[in-house]
Amino acid sequence: MRIGLDLDNTLADYRLPLERMCAAYGVSLPQSDPKVALREELRARGEEGEWTKLQGELYGPLMSEAKPFPGAEDTLLHWLSSGCEIFVVSHRTRHPIAGKKHDLHAHARSWIMESGLAVTGVFLEESKACKIARIDSLHCRVFVDDLPDILEHPDFPEVTRKILFDPGSSHRVAGGAESAATWMQIKQLVRV
Ligand SMILES: [Mg+2]
Numbered sequence: 001m002r003i004g005l006d007l008d009n010t011l012a013d014y015r016l017p018l019e020r021m022c023a024a025y026g027v028s029l030p031q032s033d034p035k036v037a038l039r040e041e042l043r044a045r046g047e048e049g050e051w052t053k054l055q056g057e058l059y060g061p062l063m064s065e066a067k068p069f070p071g072a073e074d075t076l077l078h079w080l081s082s083g084c085e086i087f088v089v090s091h092r093t094r095h096p097i098a099g100k101k102h103d104l105h106a107h108a109r110s111w112i113m114e115s116g117l118a119v120t121g122v123f124l125e126e127s128k129a130c131k132i133a134r135i136d137s138l139h140c141r142v143f144v145d146d147l148p149d150i151l152e153h154p155d156f157p158e159v160t161r162k163i164l165f166d167p168g169s170s171h172r173v174a175g176g177a178e179s180a181a182t183w184m185q186i187k188q189l190v191r192v
Contacts, residue, residue, distance in 0.1 A: 001192055003079055004140035006150070007090035007108060008059065009035075010165045011072055011117060017058060017065040032168055049098065056096025056104070063107045068115050069167070071183030076118045082192040085120040087138055088112065091131040091150075092124045132156055142190055144180075151177045163189060 005011055018034040027034075027041045042051040079086055092108055095101050105124045112122055123138075125131040132155050135143050142161040145151055151162040152175035162177035163186060173179045180186045 001083075001141050002085045002087065002138060003190065004087050004089050004135050004138060004143040004160070005119075006143075006145040006147070006165075007088050007092070007112075009146040010144055011068055011088065012063065012066040012111060012115075013069045014058060014063075014066045016067065017062040020065070021054060021058070021062075033170070052097055053099035056099040056102055059092065059104050060096065060100070060102030060107050063111045064114070066111065068117055069183050071187065073115075073117060075183050075187040078187065079190070079192055080118045080120075084192050086118065087140065088119050088122045089131055089134050089138070089140075089143075090122075090124050091126075091128050093126055128153070129155070135160060144186060148174065148177070151175055 008014070015034060018038060019029060022029055022034050022038050025038065025041065027038050039051050042048065076086055090108065092104050094103065094105050096104065108124055109122060112119065123134050125134055128150065131150065132153055136157040140160050142163060143151070144163045144165050146165045148164060148171050150156065151164055156162070162175065164171060164173055164177045164179045165186065166179050167181055169181050171179070178189055180189055
């Protein structure tokens with residue numbers, strides 16, 4: 001069985017670097033998603049461009065401060081030892097849209113290596129359409145993503161089971177997707 005996984009905010013939890021960024025910009029630490037709080041605050045200050053640059057840092061050099069979500073490591077090991085193949089399929093441009101020209105693909109690959117997450121292969125795709133085409137060509141039996149946009153996309157393969165990773169339980173589930181707030185729940189949903 002082939003399992004496909006998104007990377008950012010599905011495997012990689014950016015809470016630590018985001019909380020540090022919030023502190024640096026004087027944004028009070030929210031109970032919920034620090035990314036949303038920081039983005040909304042910078043937008044409100046008319047600094048949307050600053051937010052775009054910060055994302056290049058976050059998914060670049062600051063990715064080393066991200067941690068796998070609790071339970072992800074165990075779940076991947078369990079799947080792999082049960083004979084599953086696990087593919088990371090991520091939509092990531094090679095370089096940030098603004099700011100320093102970091103190699104975002106290299107940062108993603110090193111993070112996966114250093115996190116010790118057990119995966120069979122990694123595909124970093126330049127566009128959402130390429131990501132969906134990859135999920136299709138890999139014939140993933142199931143795909144886990146934190147973005148409803150991907151799972152609800154009209155070209156998303158019909159045969160692939162959709163699981164929305166929604167730690168803040170903030171999305172409505174549509175397009176036949178199931179929802180999980182933790183990696184423990186994902187493990188329970190995907191029995192191998
Ligand atoms: Mg994501």
